[in-house]
Amino acid sequence: MKAYILLFVFFQSLSFLQGKNPNFEFSGIDKFWDIIRILERNDEPTEKEWKSLFNTPGYKVLTRREFSQKFFKDNFRLVFQPKKKKELEIALKNGKNRNHLLHYKKVRDNKQKIKDQLRKLKNNNYSRIAVKRTLEYLPQNRVSTYPPVSFVIFESNGRGSSPIVVDLAASIEWDFMSFLSHEYHHWYRNKQIKINERKVANEDKLLIDVLGLIEAEGIADMIDKKDWYTKPSNSISDYARRFIHDVKRTPEIIKILNDSFEKLIKNPKQKSQIGRKILNSLPQRGHTTGYFMARMILEKFSKRELAKCVGNPFDFILLYNRAALKSSGRYPSFSNESINFIKTLKSKYSI
Numbered sequence: 001m002k003a004y005i006l007l008f009v010f011f012q013s014l015s016f017l018q019g020k021n022p023n024f025e026f027s028g029i030d031k032f033w034d035i036i037r038i039l040e041r042n043d044e045p046t047e048k049e050w051k052s053l054f055n056t057p058g059y060k061v062l063t064r065r066e067f068s069q070k071f072f073k074d075n076f077r078l079v080f081q082p083k084k085k086k087e088l089e090i091a092l093k094n095g096k097n098r099n100h101l102l103h104y105k106k107v108r109d110n111k112q113k114i115k116d117q118l119r120k121l122k123n124n125n126y127s128r129i130a131v132k133r134t135l136e137y138l139p140q141n142r143v144s145t146y147p148p149v150s151f152v153i154f155e156s157n158g159r160g161s162s163p164i165v166v167d168l169a170a171s172i173e174w175d176f177m178s179f180l181s182h183e184y185h186h187w188y189r190n191k192q193i194k195i196n197e198r199k200v201a202n203e204d205k206l207l208i209d210v211l212g213l214i215e216a217e218g219i220a221d222m223i224d225k226k227d228w229y230t231k232p233s234n235s236i237s238d239y240a241r242r243f244i245h246d247v248k249r250t251p252e253i254i255k256i257l258n259d260s261f262e263k264l265i266k267n268p269k270q271k272s273q274i275g276r277k278i279l280n281s282l283p284q285r286g287h288t289t290g291y292f293m294a295r296m297i298l299e300k301f302s303k304r305e306l307a308k309c310v311g312n313p314f315d316f317i318l319l320y321n322r323a324a325l326k327s328s329g330r331y332p333s334f335s336n337e338s339i340n341f342i343k344t345l346k347s348k349y350s351i
Contacts, residue, residue, distance in 0.1 A: 021127045023146035028056040029118065029168055032153050039080040058150030058165045065161070067154070071097075079104040103156050107169045117172045121151070126180060133181040137219050138188055139307045147187035149180075160186040178224035185220040194312035196351050206275035207264075208349065210286065211313035213279075218290020219310055222298070225291060243291075246283035250292035254332045256281045257289075261338035293320040300326045314346035 031053040038045045053059055054069050063069050075097055078088045092101055107114060127146045135141065148163035156173070159165040160183045171179075193212075200208050228240045260278050264271060282289055293316065297306045300323035309316040317334070324333035334342075 020123060020125050021121065021146075021149075023127055024121060024149050024151065025057060025163070026118065026122075026151050026168075028053070028058040028150055028152035031056055031059075035076065036080050039077060040082070042081055042083045056150070056152070057148070057163050058152035059154075061150070061159070061161045061163065061165055062152070062154055066159075072154070075100055075104060079108055100155055103167075103169070104153070107153055110169070113172060114169050117168060118151075121168075121171075126177065127184075130177060130180040130184050133177075133223055134184040134188065136303065137185060137222055137307055137310070139192075139310055143188065147184050158183065162187060162190075175224070182220045182224045185223055186216060189216055189220070189310050192311045194315075194351050195349050200349055203269075203271040204275075204345070204349075206272055206279065208313070208345070210275060210279050210282070211317065211345075213286035214282070214290040214293065215309060215311075215313035215316040216290070217285070217287040218292075218294040218316070219306060221287055221291040222294050222306070226295075243284065243288060246288035247292050249283060250289050251332045253281065253283065253289050254334070258332075258334050258338050261341050262335065265337055265341055290316075293317075296320055296323045296327070296331055299323065312350065314342055314350060317342050318346075 035045050035049060035053055038049065050069065050073065054063055054072075059072075063072075078084050078091055079101060088101065092098055131143060131146065135143070149166060150163040151166050151168045151171075153169060154165070154167055156170040157167060158170070158179060164183045164187060166179075195208065195212070225240075225243065228236050228244060233241060257278060260274050260281075264274050267274070279285075294306060297309075297319050301319065305319065309319055318339065321334050321339055324331040
Protein backbone atom coordinates (compact mmCIF):
# COMPACT_ATOMS: atom_id res chain seq x y z
CA MET A 1 0.00 0.00 0.00
CA LYS A 2 2.81 2.39 0.94
CA ALA A 3 4.63 1.64 -2.31
CA TYR A 4 1.41 2.32 -4.25
CA ILE A 5 1.02 5.73 -2.60
CA LEU A 6 4.63 6.66 -3.36
CA LEU A 7 4.16 5.60 -6.98
CA PHE A 8 0.97 7.67 -7.24
CA VAL A 9 2.72 10.77 -5.84
CA PHE A 10 5.61 10.23 -8.26
CA PHE A 11 3.34 10.16 -11.30
CA GLN A 12 1.39 13.18 -10.02
CA SER A 13 4.66 15.10 -9.71
CA LEU A 14 5.76 13.93 -13.15
CA SER A 15 2.48 15.18 -14.63
CA PHE A 16 2.97 18.54 -12.92
CA LEU A 17 6.44 18.88 -14.40
CA GLN A 18 5.69 17.66 -17.92
CA GLY A 19 2.12 18.62 -18.81
CA LYS A 20 1.26 21.72 -20.81
CA ASN A 21 -1.00 23.72 -18.52
CA PRO A 22 -2.57 20.71 -16.78
CA ASN A 23 -4.39 23.24 -14.58
CA PHE A 24 -6.31 24.85 -17.49
CA GLU A 25 -9.85 23.61 -18.02
CA PHE A 26 -12.18 24.55 -20.87
CA SER A 27 -15.46 22.85 -20.02
CA GLY A 28 -17.18 26.24 -19.73
CA ILE A 29 -16.15 27.06 -23.30
CA ASP A 30 -17.34 23.70 -24.63
CA LYS A 31 -20.74 24.09 -22.97
CA PHE A 32 -20.93 27.73 -24.06
CA TRP A 33 -20.61 26.76 -27.72
CA ASP A 34 -23.24 24.03 -27.23
CA ILE A 35 -25.66 26.71 -25.98
CA ILE A 36 -24.73 29.14 -28.75
CA ARG A 37 -25.35 26.60 -31.51
CA ILE A 38 -28.89 26.13 -30.20
CA LEU A 39 -29.54 29.87 -29.86
CA GLU A 40 -28.27 30.55 -33.38
CA ARG A 41 -31.00 28.26 -34.68
CA ASN A 42 -33.52 30.48 -32.86
CA ASP A 43 -34.20 27.55 -30.56
CA GLU A 44 -34.19 27.50 -26.76
CA PRO A 45 -31.80 25.33 -24.72
CA THR A 46 -33.46 23.04 -22.24
CA GLU A 47 -33.05 23.61 -18.52
CA LYS A 48 -30.76 20.60 -18.47
CA GLU A 49 -28.52 22.21 -21.11
CA TRP A 50 -28.41 25.53 -19.22
CA LYS A 51 -27.65 23.65 -16.01
CA SER A 52 -24.80 21.85 -17.74
CA LEU A 53 -23.28 25.26 -18.58
CA PHE A 54 -23.66 26.72 -15.10
CA ASN A 55 -22.25 23.60 -13.45
CA THR A 56 -18.86 24.09 -15.08
CA PRO A 57 -16.24 25.40 -12.61
CA GLY A 58 -15.89 28.91 -14.07
CA TYR A 59 -19.58 29.68 -14.44
CA LYS A 60 -20.26 28.11 -11.05
CA VAL A 61 -17.93 30.65 -9.40
CA LEU A 62 -19.37 33.58 -11.36
CA THR A 63 -23.01 32.72 -10.66
CA ARG A 64 -22.34 32.00 -7.01
CA ARG A 65 -20.76 35.38 -6.24
CA GLU A 66 -21.54 37.97 -8.87
CA PHE A 67 -23.85 37.17 -11.78
CA SER A 68 -27.28 35.59 -11.91
CA GLN A 69 -27.96 32.73 -14.31
CA LYS A 70 -30.72 34.90 -15.75
CA PHE A 71 -28.15 37.56 -16.67
CA PHE A 72 -26.28 35.14 -18.93
CA LYS A 73 -29.43 33.58 -20.35
CA ASP A 74 -31.00 36.92 -21.30
CA ASN A 75 -27.88 38.47 -22.76
CA PHE A 76 -26.73 35.38 -24.66
CA ARG A 77 -30.21 35.19 -26.22
CA LEU A 78 -30.11 38.87 -27.22
CA VAL A 79 -26.81 38.56 -29.05
CA PHE A 80 -26.94 35.06 -30.52
CA GLN A 81 -30.59 34.52 -31.46
CA PRO A 82 -31.19 36.10 -34.89
CA LYS A 83 -34.85 36.76 -34.05
CA LYS A 84 -33.76 39.16 -31.29
CA LYS A 85 -31.80 41.47 -33.59
CA LYS A 86 -34.09 44.49 -33.04
CA GLU A 87 -34.20 43.90 -29.29
CA LEU A 88 -30.41 43.87 -29.28
CA GLU A 89 -30.25 47.19 -31.13
CA ILE A 90 -32.62 48.76 -28.59
CA ALA A 91 -30.65 47.35 -25.66
CA LEU A 92 -27.41 48.74 -27.08
CA LYS A 93 -28.95 52.19 -27.50
CA ASN A 94 -30.42 52.17 -24.01
CA GLY A 95 -27.05 51.32 -22.55
CA LYS A 96 -28.24 48.54 -20.25
CA ASN A 97 -25.51 45.87 -20.02
CA ARG A 98 -24.00 47.58 -23.06
CA ASN A 99 -20.38 46.58 -22.37
CA HIS A 100 -21.32 42.94 -21.91
CA LEU A 101 -23.48 42.91 -25.03
CA LEU A 102 -20.70 44.47 -27.11
CA HIS A 103 -18.31 41.85 -25.80
CA TYR A 104 -20.68 39.03 -26.75
CA LYS A 105 -21.06 40.59 -30.21
CA LYS A 106 -17.31 40.51 -30.58
CA VAL A 107 -17.38 36.83 -29.60
CA ARG A 108 -20.14 36.18 -32.15
CA ASP A 109 -18.17 37.88 -34.94
CA ASN A 110 -14.73 36.44 -34.15
CA LYS A 111 -15.30 32.74 -33.59
CA GLN A 112 -12.25 31.63 -35.55
CA LYS A 113 -9.92 33.93 -33.58
CA ILE A 114 -11.32 32.53 -30.35
CA LYS A 115 -10.84 28.95 -31.54
CA ASP A 116 -7.26 29.79 -32.54
CA GLN A 117 -6.66 31.24 -29.08
CA LEU A 118 -8.01 28.07 -27.49
CA ARG A 119 -5.59 25.97 -29.52
CA LYS A 120 -2.73 28.29 -28.53
CA LEU A 121 -3.56 28.00 -24.83
CA LYS A 122 -3.62 24.22 -25.05
CA ASN A 123 -0.30 23.94 -26.84
CA ASN A 124 2.02 26.37 -25.02
CA ASN A 125 3.51 26.16 -21.53
CA TYR A 126 1.93 29.29 -20.10
CA SER A 127 1.66 27.99 -16.55
CA ARG A 128 5.31 27.03 -16.24
CA ILE A 129 6.42 30.49 -17.39
CA ALA A 130 3.84 32.28 -15.21
CA VAL A 131 4.92 30.33 -12.11
CA LYS A 132 8.56 31.19 -12.77
CA ARG A 133 7.66 34.90 -12.82
CA THR A 134 5.41 34.56 -9.78
CA LEU A 135 8.07 32.84 -7.67
CA GLU A 136 10.24 35.94 -7.87
CA TYR A 137 7.84 37.57 -5.41
CA LEU A 138 6.94 34.63 -3.20
CA PRO A 139 8.80 33.54 -0.05
CA GLN A 140 9.16 29.95 -1.30
CA ASN A 141 11.53 28.78 -4.04
CA ARG A 142 9.22 26.22 -5.65
CA VAL A 143 5.61 25.12 -5.82
CA SER A 144 4.14 21.64 -6.15
CA THR A 145 0.95 22.53 -7.98
CA TYR A 146 -0.46 25.07 -10.41
CA PRO A 147 -3.53 27.21 -9.61
CA PRO A 148 -6.73 25.99 -11.32
CA VAL A 149 -7.79 28.19 -14.25
CA SER A 150 -11.22 28.03 -15.90
CA PHE A 151 -11.91 29.64 -19.26
CA VAL A 152 -15.39 30.97 -20.03
CA ILE A 153 -17.13 33.83 -21.86
CA PHE A 154 -18.50 36.43 -19.47
CA GLU A 155 -16.90 39.90 -19.92
CA SER A 156 -13.65 41.49 -21.04
CA ASN A 157 -11.99 40.60 -17.75
CA GLY A 158 -10.84 37.88 -15.38
CA ARG A 159 -11.34 37.02 -11.73
CA GLY A 160 -8.72 36.06 -9.16
CA SER A 161 -10.95 33.45 -7.56
CA SER A 162 -10.32 29.74 -7.13
CA PRO A 163 -10.51 28.63 -9.84
CA ILE A 164 -9.11 31.72 -11.51
CA VAL A 165 -11.69 32.67 -14.14
CA VAL A 166 -10.54 34.00 -17.53
CA ASP A 167 -12.64 35.23 -20.42
CA LEU A 168 -11.21 33.37 -23.42
CA ALA A 169 -12.08 36.08 -25.94
CA ALA A 170 -10.64 38.85 -23.77
CA SER A 171 -7.39 36.94 -23.29
CA ILE A 172 -6.60 37.53 -26.98
CA GLU A 173 -6.28 41.26 -26.34
CA TRP A 174 -4.34 41.17 -23.06
CA ASP A 175 -0.74 40.69 -22.12
CA PHE A 176 -1.98 37.28 -21.06
CA MET A 177 1.23 36.12 -19.43
CA SER A 178 1.33 39.19 -17.19
CA PHE A 179 -2.31 38.72 -16.20
CA LEU A 180 -1.76 35.05 -15.44
CA SER A 181 1.37 35.67 -13.37
CA HIS A 182 -0.39 38.36 -11.33
CA GLU A 183 -3.39 36.14 -10.59
CA TYR A 184 -1.15 33.17 -9.79
CA HIS A 185 0.56 35.32 -7.18
CA HIS A 186 -2.80 36.04 -5.53
CA TRP A 187 -3.66 32.34 -5.52
CA TYR A 188 -0.40 31.32 -3.86
CA ARG A 189 -0.56 34.28 -1.48
CA ASN A 190 -4.05 33.30 -0.35
CA LYS A 191 -2.70 29.89 0.66
CA GLN A 192 -0.24 31.48 3.11
CA ILE A 193 -2.05 34.39 4.76
CA LYS A 194 -0.47 35.20 8.11
CA ILE A 195 -3.69 36.43 9.74
CA ASN A 196 -5.86 34.37 12.04
CA GLU A 197 -9.09 35.39 10.33
CA ARG A 198 -11.24 33.61 12.90
CA LYS A 199 -9.91 35.90 15.62
CA VAL A 200 -10.53 39.16 13.77
CA ALA A 201 -13.24 41.17 15.55
CA ASN A 202 -16.20 42.25 13.43
CA GLU A 203 -15.35 45.94 13.84
CA ASP A 204 -11.80 45.29 12.55
CA LYS A 205 -12.69 43.13 9.53
CA LEU A 206 -13.03 45.93 6.97
CA LEU A 207 -9.78 47.55 8.08
CA ILE A 208 -7.88 44.25 7.92
CA ASP A 209 -9.35 43.61 4.44
CA VAL A 210 -8.21 47.05 3.26
CA LEU A 211 -4.66 46.52 4.56
CA GLY A 212 -4.70 43.10 2.87
CA LEU A 213 -5.68 44.66 -0.46
CA ILE A 214 -2.77 47.11 -0.30
CA GLU A 215 -0.26 44.34 0.43
CA ALA A 216 -1.69 41.73 -1.97
CA GLU A 217 -2.08 44.04 -4.97
CA GLY A 218 1.10 45.99 -4.29
CA ILE A 219 3.36 42.93 -4.35
CA ALA A 220 1.52 41.22 -7.24
CA ASP A 221 1.73 44.45 -9.28
CA MET A 222 5.52 44.19 -9.15
CA ILE A 223 5.18 41.23 -11.51
CA ASP A 224 3.23 42.85 -14.31
CA LYS A 225 3.35 46.65 -14.01
CA LYS A 226 6.99 47.68 -13.53
CA ASP A 227 7.62 47.61 -17.29
CA TRP A 228 5.06 50.37 -17.85
CA TYR A 229 7.56 52.86 -16.41
CA THR A 230 10.24 52.05 -18.99
CA LYS A 231 8.01 52.39 -22.06
CA PRO A 232 7.04 55.59 -23.92
CA SER A 233 3.69 56.90 -22.67
CA ASN A 234 2.17 56.67 -26.17
CA SER A 235 2.93 52.93 -26.33
CA ILE A 236 1.03 51.90 -23.19
CA SER A 237 -2.70 51.55 -22.55
CA ASP A 238 -4.99 54.19 -21.09
CA TYR A 239 -5.26 52.04 -17.97
CA ALA A 240 -1.47 51.98 -17.60
CA ARG A 241 -1.34 55.77 -17.86
CA ARG A 242 -4.08 56.10 -15.20
CA PHE A 243 -2.17 53.68 -13.01
CA ILE A 244 1.03 55.71 -13.24
CA HIS A 245 -0.92 58.90 -12.53
CA ASP A 246 -2.52 57.37 -9.42
CA VAL A 247 0.81 56.04 -8.15
CA LYS A 248 2.04 59.65 -8.10
CA ARG A 249 -0.84 60.51 -5.77
CA THR A 250 0.33 58.02 -3.15
CA PRO A 251 2.03 60.54 -0.80
CA GLU A 252 -1.33 62.25 -0.24
CA ILE A 253 -3.02 58.83 0.16
CA ILE A 254 -0.48 57.82 2.81
CA LYS A 255 -1.27 61.04 4.68
CA ILE A 256 -4.98 60.09 4.58
CA LEU A 257 -4.08 56.60 5.85
CA ASN A 258 -1.97 58.05 8.65
CA ASP A 259 -4.69 60.51 9.71
CA SER A 260 -7.24 57.68 9.63
CA PHE A 261 -5.10 55.43 11.83
CA GLU A 262 -4.71 58.24 14.35
CA LYS A 263 -8.49 58.80 14.34
CA LEU A 264 -9.01 55.09 14.97
CA ILE A 265 -6.79 55.30 18.04
CA LYS A 266 -8.87 58.18 19.43
CA ASN A 267 -12.26 56.83 18.29
CA PRO A 268 -12.12 53.00 18.48
CA LYS A 269 -15.92 52.76 18.27
CA GLN A 270 -15.81 54.23 14.73
CA LYS A 271 -13.61 51.51 13.25
CA SER A 272 -16.13 50.39 10.65
CA GLN A 273 -16.91 53.92 9.45
CA ILE A 274 -13.24 54.93 9.29
CA GLY A 275 -12.37 51.62 7.60
CA ARG A 276 -14.98 52.38 4.91
CA LYS A 277 -13.51 55.87 4.46
CA ILE A 278 -10.04 54.39 3.98
CA LEU A 279 -11.32 51.94 1.36
CA ASN A 280 -13.10 54.73 -0.53
CA SER A 281 -9.98 56.92 -0.47
CA LEU A 282 -7.75 54.30 -2.10
CA PRO A 283 -7.34 54.70 -5.87
CA GLN A 284 -7.97 51.46 -7.75
CA ARG A 285 -8.79 49.50 -4.60
CA GLY A 286 -5.28 49.60 -3.22
CA HIS A 287 -3.31 48.67 -6.35
CA THR A 288 -1.43 51.95 -6.78
CA THR A 289 -0.88 52.60 -3.07
CA GLY A 290 0.49 49.09 -2.63
CA TYR A 291 2.63 49.40 -5.75
CA PHE A 292 4.22 52.63 -4.44
CA MET A 293 5.00 50.96 -1.11
CA ALA A 294 6.35 47.76 -2.67
CA ARG A 295 8.59 49.73 -5.03
CA MET A 296 9.96 51.71 -2.08
CA ILE A 297 10.71 48.49 -0.21
CA LEU A 298 12.57 47.14 -3.25
CA GLU A 299 14.56 50.34 -3.52
CA LYS A 300 15.72 50.31 0.11
CA PHE A 301 15.78 46.59 0.89
CA SER A 302 15.47 43.61 -1.45
CA LYS A 303 13.10 41.38 -3.35
CA ARG A 304 13.64 38.72 -0.71
CA GLU A 305 12.58 41.05 2.11
CA LEU A 306 9.51 42.13 0.13
CA ALA A 307 8.55 38.49 -0.49
CA LYS A 308 8.65 37.81 3.25
CA CYS A 309 5.65 40.17 3.57
CA VAL A 310 3.43 38.07 1.31
CA GLY A 311 0.21 37.35 3.18
CA ASN A 312 1.16 39.67 6.04
CA PRO A 313 -0.15 43.24 5.53
CA PHE A 314 1.16 44.35 8.94
CA ASP A 315 4.76 43.49 8.08
CA PHE A 316 4.27 45.10 4.67
CA ILE A 317 3.25 48.45 6.23
CA LEU A 318 6.00 48.24 8.85
CA LEU A 319 8.70 47.43 6.27
CA TYR A 320 7.48 50.23 4.00
CA ASN A 321 7.79 52.65 6.91
CA ARG A 322 11.36 51.56 7.57
CA ALA A 323 12.11 52.12 3.86
CA ALA A 324 10.48 55.57 3.91
CA LEU A 325 12.53 56.61 6.94
CA LYS A 326 15.67 55.62 5.03
CA SER A 327 14.71 58.06 2.26
CA SER A 328 15.54 61.13 4.39
CA GLY A 329 12.13 62.67 3.87
CA ARG A 330 11.80 61.93 0.15
CA TYR A 331 8.90 59.59 0.81
CA PRO A 332 6.15 59.92 3.42
CA SER A 333 6.31 57.81 6.55
CA PHE A 334 3.71 57.01 9.19
CA SER A 335 3.66 58.60 12.62
CA ASN A 336 4.82 56.70 15.70
CA GLU A 337 1.17 56.52 16.83
CA SER A 338 0.12 54.89 13.55
CA ILE A 339 2.99 52.42 13.61
CA ASN A 340 2.15 51.41 17.18
CA PHE A 341 -1.46 50.92 16.04
CA ILE A 342 -0.31 48.58 13.24
CA LYS A 343 1.91 46.70 15.70
CA THR A 344 -1.08 46.27 18.02
CA LEU A 345 -3.14 44.79 15.16
CA LYS A 346 -0.24 42.50 14.33
CA SER A 347 0.04 41.22 17.89
CA LYS A 348 -3.73 40.61 18.02
CA TYR A 349 -4.23 38.86 14.70
CA SER A 350 -0.98 37.49 13.28
CA ILE A 351 -0.47 33.74 13.14
